[in-house]
Amino acid sequence: MTPTLNYALTGVVLFSVGLSGLFFCAHLLRKILSVNMAGSGVFLVFVALARRQPDVPPDPVPQALVLTGIVVAVSATAVALALFRRLTHEPAEEPHG
Amino acid sequence: MPVTHADACLVWPIVAPLATALAAFVLGGRWSTRLGVAVVPIVVAATAVVTWRVWHHGPQTYSLGNWPAPLGIELHADGLSCAMLLMSACIGAVVSVYSVGYFEGSTTASRGQPQKDTGAQFWPLWLMLWSALHALFLSADIFNLYVTLELLTLAAIGLVVLTGTRAAVEAALRYLLAALAGSLLYLAGVALMYGAHGTLDIASLGRSVTADASLQAALLLMMVGLMLKTALFPLHFWLPPAHGSAPAPVSALLSGLVVKGSFYILLRLWFDVFPQEFTRPLTLLPAVLGAAAILWGSMQALVADRLKMLVAYSTVAQLGYLFLVFGLARPGSDTGFAAWSAVVLFALSHACAKGALFLAAGTILHVAGHDRIRDLPAVSRRLPTTFFAIGVASVGLMGLPPTAAFVAKWTLLRVALGGGHIGLAVVIVLGGLLAAAYLFRVLAAAFTQPGVVDTNVSYRKVPRWMEYSTLGLALVSLLLGLASYPVIELLRIGSPWSPPIVQEAAP
Numbered sequence: 121m122t123p124t125l126n127y128a129l130t131g132v133v134l135f136s137v138g139l140s141g142l143f144f145c146a147h148l149l150r151k152i153l154s155v156n157m158a159g160s161g162v163f164l165v166f167v168a169l170a171r172r173q174p175d176v177p178p179d180p181v182p183q184a185l186v187l188t189g190i191v192v193a194v195s196a197t198a199v200a201l202a203l204f205r206r207l208t209h210e211p212a213e214e215p216h217g
Numbered sequence: 218m219p220v221t222h223a224d225a226c227l228v229w230p231i232v233a234p235l236a237t238a239l240a241a242f243v244l245g246g247r248w249s250t251r252l253g254v255a256v257v258p259i260v261v262a263a264t265a266v267v268t269w270r271v272w273h274h275g276p277q278t279y280s281l282g283n284w285p286a287p288l289g290i291e292l293h294a295d296g297l298s299c300a301m302l303l304m305s306a307c308i309g310a311v312v313s314v315y316s317v318g319y320f321e322g323s324t325t326a327s328r329g330q331p332q333k334d335t336g337a338q339f340w341p342l343w344l345m346l347w348s349a350l351h352a353l354f355l356s357a358d359i360f361n362l363y364v365t366l367e368l369l370t371l372a373a374i375g376l377v378v379l380t381g382t383r384a385a386v387e388a389a390l391r392y393l394l395a396a397l398a399g400s401l402l403y404l405a406g407v408a409l410m411y412g413a414h415g416t417l418d419i420a421s422l423g424r425s426v427t428a429d430a431s432l433q434a435a436l437l438l439m440m441v442g443l444m445l446k447t448a449l450f451p452l453h454f455w456l457p458p459a460h461g462s463a464p465a466p467v468s469a470l471l472s473g474l475v476v477k478g479s480f481y482i483l484l485r486l487w488f489d490v491f492p493q494e495f496t497r498p499l500t501l502l503p504a505v506l507g508a509a510a511i512l513w514g515s516m517q518a519l520v521a522d523r524l525k526m527l528v529a530y531s532t533v534a535q536l537g538y539l540f541l542v543f544g545l546a547r548p549g550s551d552t553g554f555a556a557w558s559a560v561v562l563f564a565l566s567h568a569c570a571k572g573a574l575f576l577a578a579g580t581i582l583h584v585a586g587h588d589r590i591r592d593l594p595a596v597s598r599r600l601p602t603t604f605f606a607i608g609v610a611s612v613g614l615m616g617l618p619p620t621a622a623f624v625a626k627w628t629l630l631r632v633a634l635g636g637g638h639i640g641l642a643v644v645i646v647l648g649g650l651l652a653a654a655y656l657f658r659v660l661a662a663a664f665t666q667p668g669v670v671d672t673n674v675s676y677r678k679v680p681r682w683m684e685y686s687t688l689g690l691a692l693v694s695l696l697l698g699l700a701s702y703p704v705i706e707l708l709r710i711g712s713p714w715s716p717p718i719v720q721e722a723a724p
Contacts, residue, residue, distance in 0.1 A: 135405060142398055148390065155397045162405045169412030181288070182411060185360050189404065192367045196397055199374055203390040207383070 127168035135161030148207070152200045159193045224279040226270060227292040229263035230302055230351040238344035249340035250317060256344065257313045264306040264351075268299040268707070276711035278357065286358070286418045293357035293420070295711025297561065300704060301354040301481055304565045308473045308572045309347050311690045315576050316343070316466040318680030319583065335379050335464070342379075346372035346470065353478050358417040359407050359490075362482050363400060366446070370396040373475050376467040377459050388458035395445060395455040399479070402442030409435040422490045436491055436499070439483070444503065446479035449540055450510030453533045457517075460529040465579015468525065472532040473572035477564055480539055488557065488713045493548045504544025508644040510537030515651035519658070524578045524588040527655060528571065531614065534648065535567045538629070541641060545632045552632045554714035558705045559628035562697075565704065566621035569694035570613035576687040577607045584679050590662055597663040599676055602684040604663045606691040611656040613694035616649050621697040621704075 138158025142151050163186045170182040237256040241249035270277055276295040280286070294302075320336030349368035356362045370393070377389040407417070413431045416422055426432055448456040456476075460468050487496055514534025521527040542560035547553040580603045582588045585596045597604045616622035626645055633642040697704070709715050 135401070139398065139401075142394065151394055155394060155401070158398070158401050162401055162408060165405065166408040166411070169408060172412075179415070181417075182408075185411075188360075188364060192364065195371060196367065196393070199371055200390065200393050200397075203374075203378065203386055203393065206378075206386050207390065 122174065124168050124171050124174070128165050131161045131164030131166075131168060133161070134158070134164060137161075148204050152197065152204060155200070156193065156197055159189070163189055224277055226263065226266045227277060227279040227294055227355055228281070230260060230267060230306075231292075231348050231355065233259045233263055233348075234344040234351070235348035238341045238348060241344060242341035245337050246334075247337075249337045250320070253313060253340035253344060254317060257310050260347065260351075261306045261310055264299075264302040267294050268303060271295060271299050271710055272707060286416075286421070290361060291357040291418065292355045294355055296708045297481075297485070297712065298354045299710075300561055300565060300708055301477065302351060304477070304568050305347065305350050305354070305474055307693060308469070308568055308690070311686045311693075312466045312469050312572065312576070313343075314686040315469075315579075315683050316340075318683040319464070319466055319579065321680065339376070339379060339464075339466075342372050342375040343466075343470070346376065346475070350474055350478055354481060357419055359410065359419060359422070359486070360417045363404050363407055366403070366479060366482065367400055369475060369478050370400065370446075373467075373471060376470070377463045379464050379467065380462070382462065384458070385462040388455075388462045392455045392459040395452075399442040399444075399446035402438045402445070403482075404442075406435040406437075406439035406442065409438070419485065419489055426490060426492060428492055428495050432491070432495065436486075436495065439486060440499070440503070443479045443483040444506070444540075447476050447483070447539075448533060448536060449503065449506050450513050450533060450537065451506070453510065453514070453536075456533060457526060457529040460532060460575075461523070461525045465525075465575055465582065468529070468579070469572040469575035472529065472575055473568040476532070476536060477568060480536070480564065484542065484557075484561075487543060488546070488548060496543075500544045502543075503540040504638075504641060507537040507540030507544075508641060510534060510540070511644055511648035512537075512651070515648060515655060518655040519651070521655075522590055524581065524590055524593070524659065525575070527590065527659065528574045528578055531574075531652065531655065532571060534652070535563075535571065535614070538563055538567075538626075538645070538648065541629060541633075541645070544638065544641060545629060545636065547636075548713055551714075552635060554709070554712065555628050556632040557712070557714070558708045559625040559632075561708055562621050562701055562704055563625035563629075566613060566625065566694055566697050569690055569697060570610045570620075570622070573606055573610035573687050573691035573694060574614070576683070576690065577603045577610070580679055580683050580687060583683075584676050586677075590659060593659065593662040596676075600679070600684065602688055603679075606684070606688040607663065608660060609688070609691035609695055611660060613691065613697075615653045615656060619698040620695055621701050622694075624698055624701045 135158050138154045138161055141154030145151055145154060166182045166186050171178040233256055237252050241252045271294050279292045281290045316339060320339055349365050349372055353365035356365055374389050374393050378385050409431045411417055414422060414425050445452040460471050511534050514530050517530040518527045521530055539560055542557055546556040578588055581596055584600060613620045613622055616626045626649060630642055630645050
């Protein structure tokens with residue numbers, strides 16, 4: 121097993137665990153964490169696939185893409201946490217819009 | 218390809234709303250409304266210019282900052298992009314006009330209507346959404362499609378929670394988690410495709426992909442992710458609460474435009490990138506789910522007791538029609554183009570009709586404080602223009618002649634019967650009848666029952682342009698049928714069915 125394949129398979133496992141967590145965990149915070157885990161799995165696959173031959177330097181494009189992906193994931197997690205906080209910290213009854 | 222000054226017109230539909238969104242966010246208050254309204258004609262003009270260039274000179278490509286494809290970001294516009302841009306410009310313009318009235322009353326609101334500075338929050342988010350949507354329709358590579366898809370989702374989430382009610386926050390969180398799962402599935406597909414082919418550009422992927430296991434996995438991941446984001450039955454669970462609890466202009470945008478974004482990506486990948494022998498074994502899955510969506514969504518709309526939920530479930534049903542394209546359109550055949558263009562036409566027509574219905578539902582909610590279908594008779598006397606708009610939009614949604622939905626359904630029916638898909642043909646007809654049934658529930662409540670005007674209930678005044686903009690959008694959905702021919706000719710430009718591009722001189 122090459123290290124590249126190792127990383128890629130770990131990424132696939134992380135992605136699958138994250139996705140199943142999203143669908144099967146009841147708690148919202150666990151769901152948010154699961155999405156993050158699945159995201160990390162995809163990023164790991166992406167970075168692992170950048171090194172296609174062991175002797176040549178890795179392709180920089182996937183790394184740039186993963187950086188962009190991380191920014192997106194951070195923003196989405198921030199929004200999810202803000203909504204989660206709103207739900208758990210403000211249980212006051214409000215009129216229906 | 219040398220970059221000319223004229224190709225730079227592709228950036229304007231993206232940059233104009235984005236820059237205005239930032240300015241509106243920074244300045245806030247009344248300025249956000251003023252800026253938001255001011256940018257509408259600019260965006261409409263920009264999309265018109267792009268369409269004009271594509272119509273006369275064929276598909277356009279522009280490299281941002283003059284960096285070519287592998288590292289730089291390229292924009293690409295063909296007939297399909299232009300049709301989507303025009304749809305977005307039209308609905309966006311009408312919703313903007315409507316929103317001025319809708320949120321203006323919000324400063325003196327009561328009874329659960331929008332709170333104080335909702336309007337100032339609405340404009341930056343909506344302009345971001347508009348910009349992200351245009352970037353999505355103009356993206357030339359699959360990773361930028363991912364980024365724009367996420368931008369679209371984040372802006373949409375912000376808009377859903379504008380009312381600030383608990384129900385809205387719950388719906389938004391559910392929507393966000395579903396959307397994130399969808400995007401990650403799509404991104405995993407992108408990773409596999411890049412790993413196998415070393416490019417992200419749609420056009421070069423289309424030329425270089427070979428049928429292998431990694432491509433198969435990529436197709437499946439992307440398909441499931443995008444079906445989740447487009448709320449295809451049975452992955453539609455997040456849509457009705459999110460679309461039903463958002464403020465009316467937002468519901469119109471979500472149902473009319475946002476779900477079309479992820480559908481557009483699937484449409485493009487399916488016909489532009491993946492080889493035919495690859496997609497053929499899978500054609501039945503989206504088509505059968507689409508048929509199930511038509512039946513299930515219509516049933517739910519038949520039993521809904523609130524107008525906004527009825528309209529939201531109707532969206533689930535109508536989105537089902539879009540997915541029939543994967544079962545009916547065969548690459549390389551003449552009927553393939555007919556079915557493909559019919560479905561795009563259907564998407565445009567649905568966007569206008571559904572937008573108008575959601576705006577009308579919002580006006581009713583705004584005026585009466587409720588949108589219960591059984592209590593509509595009392596409201597209909599007060600809002601003749603809005604209820605007339607509901608009638609017109611219903612005609613567009615049911616697909617009666619001469620609307621574009623009729624032209625589209627007729628074509629789909631012809632292709633389905635010609636290809637021996639009797640089951641799909643039955644569902645197409647049945648879906649139209651069911652749409653008529655649930656829409657007549659609203660029309661019957663509004664027009665046939667004697668309205669008891671309850672003097673105890675106080676009704677709010679409604680700004681005129683809210684009603685007129687709704688009617689305008691409904692009329693567009695009706696008149697689009699008369700313009701189907703030029704729309705289909707526009708779609709032919711750069712489509713997978715068009716002959717290889719020959720640069721021709723403008724007439």
